[in-house]
Amino acid sequence: DIQMTQSPSTLSASVGDRVTITCRASQSINSWLAWYQQKPGKAPKLLIYRASSLESGVPSRFSGSGSGTDFTLTISSLQPDDSATYYCQQYNSLYTFGQGTKLEIK
Amino acid sequence: QLQLQESGPGLVKPSETLSLTCTVSSGSISSSNSYWGWIRQPPGKGLEWIGSIYYSGSTYYNPSLKSRVTISVDTSKNQFSLKLSSVTAADTAVYYCARHLPQWPFDYWGQGTLVTVSS
Numbered sequence: 001d002i003q004m005t006q007s008p009s010t011l012s013a014s015v016g017d018r019v020t021i022t023c024r025a026s027q028s029i030n031s032w033l034a035w036y037q038q039k040p041g042k043a044p045k046l047l048i049y050r051a052s053s054l055e056s057g058v059p060s061r062f063s064g065s066g067s068g069t070d071f072t073l074t075i076s077s078l079q080p081d082d083s084a085t086y087y088c089q090q091y092n093s094l095y096t097f098g099q100g101t102k103l104e105i106k
Numbered sequence: 107q108l109q110l111q112e113s114g115p116g117l118v119k120p121s122e123t124l125s126l127t128c129t130v131s132s133g134s135i136s137s138s139n140s141y142w143g144w145i146r147q148p149p150g151k152g153l154e155w156i157g158s159i160y161y162s163g164s165t166y167y168n169p170s171l172k173s174r175v176t177i178s179v180d181t182s183k184n185q186f187s188l189k190l191s192s193v194t195a196a197d198t199a200v201y202y203c204a205r206h207l208p209q210w211p212f213d214y215w216g217q218g219t220l221v222t223v224s225s
Binding site for chain 1: 152170206209210212217
């Protein structure tokens with residue numbers, strides 16, 4: 001089984017900050033990685049697929065990078081609406097999610 | 107816009123079988139290349155993929171749950187279903203249904219339904 005590890009588990013930042021969340025796979029997953037945003041009481045929303053491709057309708061302040069085992073999600077200028085929990089997911093072999101990163105706005 | 111909606115009992119007794127149905131609307135469950143999956147999230151915790159099915163009936167499951175899970179499809183009703191047997195309190199979670207393409211992330215999700223396992 002492929003394990004996904006995110007860091008940090010929680011993050012507090014101010015509006016306008018540049019924010020980075022990292023995700024590490026226990027073995028190479030090439031670029032088969034997605035990022036989701038989940039707000040309380042809602043289903044996850046797909047933000048990025050294939051490590052760096054932006055899903056339609058997602059603001060351009062979100063970006064992803066990485067390949068192999070190490071990946072990052074970056075928000076270039078944090079907005080109040082970005083307060084949420086973010087999950088990475090590998091789909092190289094079945095599906096596994098990271099444990100999540102809770103992003104709070106200061 | 108594809109829509110998915112989960113339905114089923116919100117309370118299940120320990121050792122019994124959890125049964126949920128996902129109804130797909132504004133699209134066909136037999137759409138080419140579409141797979142239909144179940145994901146769950148215990149209260150306050152992360153996401154866990156349970157399994158997926160193709161309209162033909164081909165399935166694949168999370169190895170950690172495989173012995174207790176059955177996913178089936180009813181193309182005539184545009185629905186797919188989840189059965190999880192021998193449930194315990196650890197199976198208490200919000201259960202989501204979702205769509206994905208082959209080896210692709212989940213792009214359409216239902217709103218989720220909370221299932222509590224308790225006597």
